[in-house]
Amino acid sequence: MNILNQLDLREEIVEENEIIKPTSNNNFIEANTLKVNLEHLKNDCIIPVFSKDNETTISHYQFIEKTYEIVKNLFPDFTPSQPDIRVSHIIKGRTPSAIGKPAKELLEEEKTLYYERCAFVIELHQAKEYINGNTLTLSIGGVRAYNQENLYSKKSIEKFKIFIGYQNKVCTNLCISTDGFKNDIRITSVNELEDAVTNLAKGYNRFSHLNMMKKMSSYSINETQFAHLIGKIKMYQYLDKSKQKEIFPFGLNDGQINSVIRDYFNCTNFSKDSNGNINLWNLYNLFTEASKSSYIDNAIERNINSYEFTNYLCKMIENESSDWYNLFV
Numbered sequence: 001m002n003i004l005n006q007l008d009l010r011e012e013i014v015e016e017n018e019i020i021k022p023t024s025n026n027n028f029i030e031a032n033t034l035k036v037n038l039e040h041l042k043n044d045c046i047i048p049v050f051s052k053d054n055e056t057t058i059s060h061y062q063f064i065e066k067t068y069e070i071v072k073n074l075f076p077d078f079t080p081s082q083p084d085i086r087v088s089h090i091i092k093g094r095t096p097s098a099i100g101k102p103a104k105e106l107l108e109e110e111k112t113l114y115y116e117r118c119a120f121v122i123e124l125h126q127a128k129e130y131i132n133g134n135t136l137t138l139s140i141g142g143v144r145a146y147n148q149e150n151l152y153s154k155k156s157i158e159k160f161k162i163f164i165g166y167q168n169k170v171c172t173n174l175c176i177s178t179d180g181f182k183n184d185i186r187i188t189s190v191n192e193l194e195d196a197v198t199n200l201a202k203g204y205n206r207f208s209h210l211n212m213m214k215k216m217s218s219y220s221i222n223e224t225q226f227a228h229l230i231g232k233i234k235m236y237q238y239l240d241k242s243k244q245k246e247i248f249p250f251g252l253n254d255g256q257i258n259s260v261i262r263d264y265f266n267c268t269n270f271s272k273d274s275n276g277n278i279n280l281w282n283l284y285n286l287f288t289e290a291s292k293s294s295y296i297d298n299a300i301e302r303n304i305n306s307y308e309f310t311n312y313l314c315k316m317i318e319n320e321s322s323d324w325y326n327l328f329v
Helices: 038-043 060-074 190-203 206-216 223-236 254-266 280-291 296-319
Strands: 034-036 084-094 111-131 134-145 158-168 173-175 181-187
Touching: 038 060, 038 084, 060 084, 060 111, 060 134, 060 190, 084 296, 111 158, 111 206, 111 296, 134 173, 134 296, 158 190, 158 206, 173 280, 173 296, 181 190, 181 296, 206 280, 206 296, 223 254, 254 280, 280 296
Parallel strands: none
Antiparallel strands: 034 084, 084 111, 111 134, 134 158, 158 173, 158 181
16 A cells, blocks of 8 residues: 555655665764664563563564564555664663672673663655755654553553654754654554554645645744743743643753754754844754754654644744734734
């Protein structure tokens, strides 16, 4: 089944047996993550179990491998890249034979490890779009975090997150919309992933997503408005919870907001112009760049909040409307 048969091929189809490797030196997520490959996850990592019945969890390797297989079937006219995988929160252990042995004397075969959190992206390089001079490629990915499972119980339904959207090749920032994300996929076996990924891909409106992102570049704010917006965003974090519920939420933390301010002045690709103006496409990319410093288990949610918040600013400017953030002071 080809659910992207409406796509224009802007690049010659790669030979079927060719594997495209991620080309960017940047990472789609930073924080404390480490880049690994599938072979490492398959051969070097143990699989956590549910402690009360010793039943295995679905491993990171199984999750990624199955998703890759599904992507190949969903998009037969495109050659998916090798998964770009980032992991964090390493859990170290040792074999029973190494009990009591000093850590510095451990042999490699006596060590065990797995990663609590894992995120990956698979790109379809031939599915390209262009916004404000930036090349975007269609991408599918997922997130798994064992800290969101109760591994002290018996085997139960396990939680996964999957997404489809675009990756900005200028900076590897992910551009994910609300309808391109499922944050609570519950399955008992890896084979149940197929329906979840297929339904997400079918329900994703890429035309609406692209049009909204293109629209962002049509609106700008000046330096005074940017300063006012940043001030309000910083104030939002300290409002009473009841007051926050009345205001459009903003998901980045204080350190990430400071990164947005720094990059407003210094970012090579998305900073202000010589007059201090910045269009909302550039501001959106400052938000998504900052969200890359989030931990794996909440990075995509913050990325999507950046998209929704920027859309909200577009509507505010378009309608010259006034609210708590009030850009028209």
